[in-house]
Amino acid sequence: MEGGLSSFWGPVTSPEWCEKNYVHSSYIAEFFNTISNVPGILLALIGLINALRQRFEKRFSVLHISNMILAIGSMLYHATLQRMQQQGDETPMVWEMLLYFYILYSPDWHYRSTMPTFLFIYGAGFAVVHALFRFGIGFKVHYVVLCLLCIPRMYKYYIYTNDVSAKRLAKLYVVTLFLGSMCWLSDRVFCEEISHWYFNPQGHALWHVLMGFNSYFANTFLMFCRAQQRGWDPKVVYFMRLFPYVKIQKPKSQ
Template identity: 75%
Template sequence: MEDGVSSFWGPVTSSIECCEKNYVHSAYVAELYNTISNIPCIMLALIGLINCLWQRCEKRFSVLYTSNLILTIGSMLYHATLQHVFQQSDETPLVWEMLLYIYILYSPDWHYRSTIPTFIFLYGAVFGIFHFLLDLGIGFKVHFVILCLLCAPRAYKYYLYTDNIKARRLAKLYVATLIVGCLCWLSDRLFCKAISDWPINPQGHALWHLLMGFSSYFANTFLMFCRAQQRGWTPKIVNFLGFLPYVTIEKSKSQ
């Protein structure tokens, strides 16, 4: 029994809970808002994946959008059940996704084309096993932040070397949504006790999901544009219905 409602999934076994009361709206969904807030993220990942396949982008971007999709589905399962096994399906894909970003950002300078991807794949697999067995907790968070910091200087270099106004706007949107999303996450974690006494819970963790979904989409679109330029293609950024940006690519007939 959680917050007065019978729990279909049994007792909570996850090591982390957010500032949303459990099983308030349904016996089948532990945290409703944190669960449904992943739906727009799934839609964005699918839109990006479909466009990537339509434009015949490099496979790395198809894998990246598939990683986004796996992450959001894992997050839905975790927040719907609050079970330890699904906590791993939320956290481990975060690390895999950052490893993909490291690969995409740094790959133009790597000389060993097969060795580095193999190392990254094995690193991600070993981390997933260790995290599942040991539940690294704060170690996971520190590790994730380190991976993010490794991406930052290279992403900034891409921004500096891009003179396309729309591409630069995408990079700024990525940073803005990332910062605001992190503030929502921190507020939900640090001020939960005070927030719980408010008439309406602002659902900071659900807002984090939504903003990070857009942040990932903006980052992916920006990197697709930059990578297409590196390959000598002719990328353009256009807006669907005047709102959602995406990349179109024109390749020479030989490509």
């Protein structure tokens, strides 16, 4: 414990990151890793409001809500460093990827009831198994595989989209994913060296911030692509010329 502070949550029972524990509060183990999830919650809330206001399909509302749940789970994990809260962070990560898989692949799936049924059973089964066993590196490999399965479809959407602003969203998604991954790896691999620096760059906290934007760019791009599939004449517009969101014009029959 730093500065004589004691832990409100008891001994650490989950993996720690490259941030000294309980420096700023006895209630928050990793302060920066905790508060860095706030931008992700706010961005998901903005996406949810836009999806509801323009009556997008419910899948996108669920996706934005899942982003918020994931960020809240991450906050609880880093604030407590307890195994139960760690599972509350990692299980929603898998659920979120299953949602992305459904949104990406369901438009061309001929048997529409089979995919959501399978994904629901898979997600529920994973939650039960993950609650009973520690995976460690196995969880990370599993999560990366789910991400890789989504990339071909994301790329297909990109090459079939002619709108320059929508393509820019996809590029921002790739850039934030790359930068966030570099921050995550640096924090994990070079932690021993970083711990001797006068200033900790808080790579894992930067990962949280960048992934909050990454999810928002991905969601907005997918909303554009889906609106294009439905013939809703989507456009990427900017709030105060900085913040992108999708504006649609549904036919009167819809």
